[in-house]
Amino acid sequence: MKKNERQGSQEETAREDEKKPxxxxxEILPYIIIFAVVILFRVFIxxxxxxxxxxxxxxxxxxxxxxxxxxxxxxSEPERGDIIVxxxxxxxxxxxxxxxxxxxxxxxxxxxxxxxxxxxxxxxLYLKEEMEDEDAGPYVVPEDSYFVMGDNRNxxxxxxxxxxxxxxxxxxxxxxxFSYWPSLDWIADSDGETFAGFAxx
Numbered sequence: 001m002k003k004n005e006r007q008g009s010q011e012e013t014a015r016e017d018e019k020k021p022x023x024x025x026x027e028i029l030p031y032i033i034i035f036a037v038v039i040l041f042r043v044f045i046x047x048x049x050x051x052x053x054x055x056x057x058x059x060x061x062x063x064x065x066x067x068x069x070x071x072x073x074x075x076s077e078p079e080r081g082d083i084i085v086x087x088x089x090x091x092x093x094x095x096x097x098x099x100x101x102x103x104x105x106x107x108x109x110x111x112x113x114x115x116x117x118x119x120x121x122x123x124x125l126y127l128k129e130e131m132e133d134e135d136a137g138p139y140v141v142p143e144d145s146y147f148v149m150g151d152n153r154n155x156x157x158x159x160x161x162x163x164x165x166x167x168x169x170x171x172x173x174x175x176x177x178f179s180y181w182p183s184l185d186w187i188a189d190s191d192g193e194t195f196a197g198f199a200x201x
Contacts, residue, residue: 144168
């Protein structure tokens, strides 16, 4: 083989070696992008929660898994009846799941086991059972704060018993929409109806 031919062959081999890493990168790049999108979605958008206690029964069963969105309140505020995930006011490292009963400016009071919202008895079709004869409050919900309670009212450590009564906006992680394990169940809203899916509140 002549000298010029050998040089040409070596240059060709070098070019091919350069192409190989680029070719591999092009092949795996879509998978890297998909993986990054999934991670970002999981971290910033999706809530995937395990319910550890019976405080939200029968709406959400103990040990079931529930799903929701962290972005639910990016452009709106929590509403009465929403089921939210939040950092507990008394134990900020712990996540809780409860129902919003009072929003800023509301007055919430429990009289004889009945919840009164702004002086009117609250119809709560989602409760597991009637509340025991109990009095609590009145609670006047401050600005940028929420009063929350569990649906299993007789077995729920909620705002009635906390030292720091209210959940502030910055404590709220997002809103739950449905439980998917062990069965698929849409989460009841404040009227006892069910959400049809991931509709924005």
